[in-house]
Amino acid sequence: MDKFQAMQAFIRVVESGTFTKAAQMLDLPKTAVSRLIASLEIELGTKLLNRTTRRVSTTPDGAAYYERALQLMGDLAELEGSMSHAKSNPRGRLRVDLPVPLGLSVILPALPTFTARYPDIEFHFGLSDRPVDLIAENVDCVVRAGEIFDQSLAARQIGAVRQILCATPAYWDRHGRPSHPSDLEQGHVVIRTIASRTNRPFPIIVAKNGERIEVQNRRGLTSNDIMGCLTMSLAGLGVVHALTFSANTHLRSGALEAVLSDWASDPVPVFVAYQPNRHLSTKVRVFVDWLAELFAGNESTARGERGTGA
Structure with a gap:
């Protein structure tokens, strides 16, 4: 058995989920891949894969072997990559x-x-x-x-990433456009992202000409995903302190409208x-x-x- 080839075959089977796909990736007959895996299991003295008619999954020993095999292959690739030719390629x-x-x-x-x-x-x-x-x-x-x-x-x-306060034009038409950050504390719904480390909303802090304001608003919606917050704002549910790179497309299309753009948050x-x-x-x-x-x-x-x- 070519142990290196068997290890490659095992990794491809695990990643593709089938012997057929692994064989195609390795440009080998499916029977050859099956023989390599079987030989590997015999040599190791343990079952590595659970086989069904539709899909292949790892046993606990197989999952552990996969992680170590992947690391070994990575180390080998790294060794090759340290050679002079690989430094440029x-x-x-x-x-x-x-x-x-x-x-x-x-x-x-x-x-x-x-x-x-x-x-x-x-x-x-x-x-x-x-x-x-x-x-x-x-x-x-x-x-x-x-x-x-x-x-x-x-x-x-x-x-660095930046954020901007925005909501749909229809939302602003219903609730009014603020002229100062404190206006968002009354009569507005503010959508906030929950920090995974603290399980608390990230603060919304903006500054202008030396004045620094943290928007305090108990009426709002929260999500642990910042894209989820943006989606809720696009649905007209409230004001979001959105990442500019995520919001720019919606701002350009008119789906969202920014306010208080002269109030900057720290990058x-x-x-x-x-x-x-x-x-x-x-x-x-x-x-x-x-x-x-x-x-x-x-x-x-x-x-x-x-x-x-x-």
């Missing part, structure tokens, strides 16, 4: 966790420019805002807005965090550099710039 799998709004609105839509530049890098993206254990979950890097609480990680600021820094290895892998380094380039070229995420909401 990085390759291998990159596992990245992105926050949902930035991932869906900014990073993933621009990914073709990266894959055209580095076609030999494969991706697995997670979309979440939860804390991620990079070692235990075999993740190469995470992108997060706000403070990085895990002090064991290396972090690089790649941009929220965006970081990419990774394990503080002395030699940052080539594939991670080029991805981090690309992210910094991407954010610098976007007026809604560039550092030191203020979004207009236009």
Whole structure:
């Protein structure tokens, strides 16, 4: 048995969910993939996969073996990537966790420019805002807005995001357009995002000419997802302190109307965090550099710039 090939076959079966798809990905007959997995199970002395007529799933031993095999393959790709040729042509799998709004609105839509530049890098993206254990979950890097609480990680600021107060024109027609942030505290519904770490709404703080106001409004709606808050505002349910990069399309179309645009909130820094290895892998380094380039070229995420909401 070619253990390296068997390990590759096992990983592909787990990821695709079927022997047929794995065989197509490996350009092997399905029977050859089945034999490789069977030989691997015999050598290891344990069952790795549960097989049904429709789908394949891992046993507990199989799930543990998959994580270690994936790490070994990543280490091998990293070893190859450290060679001189791979420094200019990085390759291998990159596992990245992105926050949902930035991932869906900014990073993933621009990914073709990266894959055209580095076609030999494969991706697995997670979309979440939860804390991620990079070692235990075999993740190469995470992108997060706000403070990085895990002090064991290396972090690089790649941009900043801004927010703007907005609602539908129909909502403003019903409730009136505010001339001061304090106007939102009476007769308005304010939609807030709940912070996962504290289970409390994020504060809405804006400033103008040295005056700093925190909008206090007990009448409102909440969600643990910022895109959910934007969706509720688009439905006419209330005022949202929306991320400009998510709201801009709706502002341009007229679906949302911004107010108090001369009252600015503090930009929220965006970081990419990774394990503080002395030699940052080539594939991670080029991805981090690309992210910094991407954010610098976007007026809604560039550092030191203020979004207009236009």
